[in-house]
Structures are given as C-alpha cells and as structure tokens.
Amino acid sequence: MLAFIIRRFAQALFVVVAMVVIVFFGTNVVGDPVWMMVPGDATQEQVEEVRRAFGFDQPVYVQFFRFLADIAQGDFGRSYVHGGSAIRLILDRMPATLELAVVALIFAVIIGLPLGLFAGLKPDHPASRAIMAGSILGFSLPTFWVGLMLIMFFAVMLGWLPATGRGPVTTFLGIETSLHTLKGWQHIALPALNLALLKISLVIRLARSGTREASLQDYVKFARAKGLSPRRIVGVHILKNIMIPIVTVLGLEFGSLVAFSVVTETIFAWPGMGKLLLESIQRLDRPLVVAYVMVVVLLFVTINLIVDILYSALDPRVRLAGKSE
Amino acid sequence: MTQPVLEVENLATHFFTRDGVVKAVDGVSFKVGAGEVLGIVGESGSGKSVTGFSIMGLIDPPGRVVSGSIRLAGEEIVARDDEAMRKVRGKHLAMIFQDPMMTLNPVLRIDTQMIEAVLAHDKVSEQAARERCIEALSMVGIPSPAERLVAYPHQFSGGMRQRVAIATALLHRPKLIIADEPTTALDVTIQSQILAEVQKLCAETGTAMVWITHDLSVVAGLADRIAVMYAGRIVEEGNVSQVLDVPRHPYTRGLIGSVPSANPLGARLKQIPGSTPSLGRLPKGCSFEPRCASASEACRAAKPDATDYPDGSRVACFNPYSLARAS
Numbered sequence A: 001m002l003a004f005i006i007r008r009f010a011q012a013l014f015v016v017v018a019m020v021v022i023v024f025f026g027t028n029v030v031g032d033p034v035w036m037m038v039p040g041d042a043t044q045e046q047v048e049e050v051r052r053a054f055g056f057d058q059p060v061y062v063q064f065f066r067f068l069a070d071i072a073q074g075d076f077g078r079s080y081v082h083g084g085s086a087i088r089l090i091l092d093r094m095p096a097t098l099e100l101a102v103v104a105l106i107f108a109v110i111i112g113l114p115l116g117l118f119a120g121l122k123p124d125h126p127a128s129r130a131i132m133a134g135s136i137l138g139f140s141l142p143t144f145w146v147g148l149m150l151i152m153f154f155a156v157m158l159g160w161l162p163a164t165g166r167g168p169v170t171t172f173l174g175i176e177t178s179l180h181t182l183k184g185w186q187h188i189a190l191p192a193l194n195l196a197l198l199k200i201s202l203v204i205r206l207a208r209s210g211t212r213e214a215s216l217q218d219y220v221k222f223a224r225a226k227g228l229s230p231r232r233i234v235g236v237h238i239l240k241n242i243m244i245p246i247v248t249v250l251g252l253e254f255g256s257l258v259a260f261s262v263v264t265e266t267i268f269a270w271p272g273m274g275k276l277l278l279e280s281i282q283r284l285d286r287p288l289v290v291a292y293v294m295v296v297v298l299l300f301v302t303i304n305l306i307v308d309i310l311y312s313a314l315d316p317r318v319r320l321a322g323k324s325e
Numbered sequence B: 001m002t003q004p005v006l007e008v009e010n011l012a013t014h015f016f017t018r019d020g021v022v023k024a025v026d027g028v029s030f031k032v033g034a035g036e037v038l039g040i041v042g043e044s045g046s047g048k049s050v051t052g053f054s055i056m057g058l059i060d061p062p063g064r065v066v067s068g069s070i071r072l073a074g075e076e077i078v079a080r081d082d083e084a085m086r087k088v089r090g091k092h093l094a095m096i097f098q099d100p101m102m103t104l105n106p107v108l109r110i111d112t113q114m115i116e117a118v119l120a121h122d123k124v125s126e127q128a129a130r131e132r133c134i135e136a137l138s139m140v141g142i143p144s145p146a147e148r149l150v151a152y153p154h155q156f157s158g159g160m161r162q163r164v165a166i167a168t169a170l171l172h173r174p175k176l177i178i179a180d181e182p183t184t185a186l187d188v189t190i191q192s193q194i195l196a197e198v199q200k201l202c203a204e205t206g207t208a209m210v211w212i213t214h215d216l217s218v219v220a221g222l223a224d225r226i227a228v229m230y231a232g233r234i235v236e237e238g239n240v241s242q243v244l245d246v247p248r249h250p251y252t253r254g255l256i257g258s259v260p261s262a263n264p265l266g267a268r269l270k271q272i273p274g275s276t277p278s279l280g281r282l283p284k285g286c287s288f289e290p291r292c293a294s295a296s297e298a299c300r301a302a303k304p305d306a307t308d309y310p311d312g313s314r315v316a317c318f319n320p321y322s323l324a325r326a327s
C-alpha cells in the first residue's frame, strides 16, 4: 500500500513538472505580461523598468530556471494583477469551487442513481425510455448553453432562484461554506445542477447497465429463492454491486467537475478558482495560472487515492489481493 | 398414502420469444412424497431447470407458466401473487443452483446473506439468527463455522460455497428442496461427499427433494424415484430400480446405454442418434420419434400419453419395451 502511494506521488510529481513547463512557455508565447501591468499611458522607460523589476528582460530559459527555483522553495510568486501571493489567492477561492463540485456530485448521485436503477429494472417501461433519452441529451448538450437555459427558465421566467453569485459564507469546522443557509442552497442549486448534468447522465448509464447485468446473475435469483423482498434485493444485493463502478467513475470524475467548473463558474458568476483562472489567463497572470495548475493536479492525485481506498472498502476481492501481497 | 409434499400436474411453461413460442416444459406431472428424493434426468435443454424454476415461481418474462397445477402440501401455488409466493420461497421451498461460484453475492459477507434469509421469514433477533446460521453451517460440514460466517464468498472453495448454499437452503427446514445440478461444477470427490451429506441431511430432517441432473449415475445412488425428461415432457417415471433395470422408453434405454459404467470396459459407448429437437418447432407427434429405433406410424401422428403400469411406473410411448423384449 505504501509503495503504491509513493508510486502515485511520483507520477503526480512528473505531471506537475510537465504542466509547469507547458504553462510557463504557453503563457510566454501568448503575450507580454508587462503590458498588462503598466498603465496605458506609461513611457518606454517605465515599461523597461517594470520589465527589469520582474526579470522579463532575461532570456526565457533563465526566467524558467529562476521560476523553478522559486517553486522548489515553495514560492509561487505574486499575482501580477492582484499583487498578493498567487497560491494564497487560489486557495482562498478553492472552498467555493469544491463546494460547488461536491454539491454537483451529490446531485449526480441522488438524481442519477434512482433513475438509472429504475431504467435497469424495467428496461421496457416508457419512463425508462424517457430517462435514457434524457441522458443522451445530458451528454450532448453543451454545458454553457444549458447553463443559460437554466438561468432563463428558473431565474428570469419563473424567478424561483437567483441567477448568479454565492450565498452568505461562514466557517464551519474550519471549512468555509455557504450551505448552512437556505439562501446558500438557493444560490448553489442552479450552478450545481448545471455542473452535474453530464455526471447525472453518466450515473444513469452506469446504474442502468450495472442493474441489468446484476439482475441476471444467479446470486439475484438465489436471493429471490431465499424469499427476500424485492426491496432488499434491489437495495442491498444489486445496489452494493453497482456502487463499485459508480463510486470509481464518479471519484475519478470529481477532478473533471473541478475542471468543468471553469465554465459554470463563469456563467453563474460563482466566485471560485475556475472563474479566477479564466480571468488570469486573459490577463496573462502567469503565477496565478501556475498555482491553479499545481493545486488542481494535487487535488486529482488526492482524489484518485481516496477512490482507490473507497473502492477496496466496497469490493472485498480487492482488499484480499492487497493483503496477500 | 399420506399427502405428497409436491404434486405437479400438467405443468406447461412457455417462453414467448421473438422467434416464437418455446415450449420448454409442456405437460409435466409428478409427485414427491415426504422425505422422498425424486431425480429428474435428461439432456441439456430438456426443460429440467425450467421445471424447477416453475415450481419456485421464478419464471421471468418472456416466460410464463401457461397451465397446470403445482400443489405444495396440498395447496395450490401456481396462481399466487408475488408476495404470497415470496413467503413460501425459502421457507417451505428451497432451491440450490448449479454454479456455487455464482450463487453467493460476491460483495456481501456470508453472515449478511444467511441472516437475511432467516429474517425474511422469521421475526427473531439478529443474534438468534446468527446462531441458527452457525448451526446450519456446521451441519453441512463447514469447520469453525462462527469464523467462516464473517468471511466473503471468494474466501471459500467451490465445494465450500455449495455447502454454504445448502446450509442456506436448510435454514428453515423446508418441506422440499429443489437441487438443480448442485454438484455438476464440483470435482468428483467433493461431489460424492456433498451427495452423501445431502442425503443424510434430508433423511434426518425429513425434507423431500427434487434432484435435477443429467448424470444418471448420480441419481442412481441418491434418488428413490426417477423422472426422465425429453423435450419438455416426462417420458418415463418410476422407482430407481424399475427405470434403470427395466427401462421401457426407448430414450431411457438410450440414456442408460450411454453411461460409461453401464457398459463393459473397452466397449464402445452407445450414442443416441440425432440431436435434441428445437423446442420452438416440435413435431406434431412424439418429440423423440425422429431419433427412435422403434418408431411407428402412430408416433408421427400424435404425442403419446403417459400410461400407468402396475409396478408404479408411468411411460409415455406407443411402443414401449416390454419386460420380455427388454431381457
């Protein structure tokens, strides 16, 4: 298990280095950040002054190694735009993004799982066909378009839910959250639903195919032969089996929820790190972009680890394989 | 005579598939007395499992029991609704399946799977249920049952898993156990151990049994009576000694002829010519007629009804072997 964790972190380190290289040179190619920092009416001398102050007058490779050395010392630099520590700025925005992603994940399960189970148990029912058609739509409609439609329908036409922003925030058990108030939930409902849409479709498909496969298994027939109630058979025997792939896939998809939140956060003006990233890219704020990438990669690695641990908790066969090693 | 545990009369179970109606079971009748073991033998696809599942009320669409009656201790169970049937399943009627690797849920511990079987029918405490499971496991010869109870199925061998399934089936001391080839997937030594144990347990508990198999030598040692199935019908039924020693139906004779131990060493095994007919397109006459050496005009015209013999056998054949011809 330890060797496994070390291997995971080695892989992660490689990914981080690769990402840093790509981000560094990528932002370098896109444009000259100096123009973003100086006022529009700055003189040539002032521009050169800023250029020297930030070391942009050096050759690219020198800049790069300096940059690496700083990172190695835990210094991600200061945001060109906001001035503060880049990593601090990202971390300040992270709770909002994580909150959105977690709520989206919960939506995906509580909406997708029952629908998928139903479609799997009664594949010929008209409602099942409707569910499956809906899941195809969920897969194929673009997120931003659905987001706009949600705003138009629920916020503008019906006026039920606010279109943008986040509810009042408090710190609860060290975690900054807006979920303790009804207002917070009203604010998060639309963006979370929008972000969850793709995952709802995914869960529906996984649950349906898992259910159909499990219902044909002998162990389900044996469970029926024991005289168990249908509720127990579905709720324990089938559910426990289909949860294995669903937890695995959803866990791995959590990272992509964080990534996709860039779009959703922008549409719903959700003050998360995705929105900050988009602004930073537009302003060539390299330290912020790099800090974002590092944080997200680390997040991915942690998620994958948690998924592996959850997976072995769900599937006893995996546990045994680990023990006998 | 006391009341039979199970009476099946003219049972017909058909599958309404896209390619037509598959008459998997088509007019099957038999009785099983208390403590009696009935062996059902027949080739693959002859409808043995479907018969078993029909009795359990576990036929799923597109299949359906289309006609006939199944009485358990005198009570009709064919038309029962799901909930009423659920109360019978596992309580009075139990079933063991062919593949022990597949019958236990891989992600649930043995205790979960056995205790739920107890609690499905009896309102007892979880602790009492657990003790009953331990008792059942030790009855089927599982060493240190209390420890094994908290293991997962993959920690058991195939033979052990089948023992767990048998223990589960015995939890409520059912009136009848349907065993659908439970030893086919096991190796021969384990097979004979389990056969001996099941036989002993049924004798002790007075449980009647329907033992489904395609292996004549298994039923020969185990069963009191034998029913031979062919293409969804029982062609011959009788006491073990009558059916095996003086078979009257040509198909039974063919089956016996193809068992290795029934033939002198070194002799070529006799095969039944031809192959099992497709159940979707059965001939108008006797289904065995195309493969039968003693077929006549009557066999092509209609299906033979079962005839009762004084010795208690029933045979469905227009040209049965008589004792004289058989010897």
Ligand SMILES: Nc1ncnc2c1ncn2[C@@H]1O[C@H](COP(=O)(O)OP(=O)(O)OP(=O)(O)O)[C@@H](O)[C@H]1O
Pocket: B015, B017, B022, B024, B042, B043, B044, B045, B046, B047, B048, B049, B050, B051, B062, B063, B214, B279
């Ligand atoms: N779900 C189903 N749909 C269509 N036909 C079916 C279905 N289940 C069984 N059958 C048909 O019923 C027939 C009898 O099947 P059954 O499983 O009872 O045979 P069996 O005698 O138990 O054979 P085996 O020794 O291989 O287990 C088969 O030929 C099969 O085509």
Ligand SMILES: [Mg+2]
Pocket: B048, B049, B050, B180
């Ligand atoms: Mg079978």
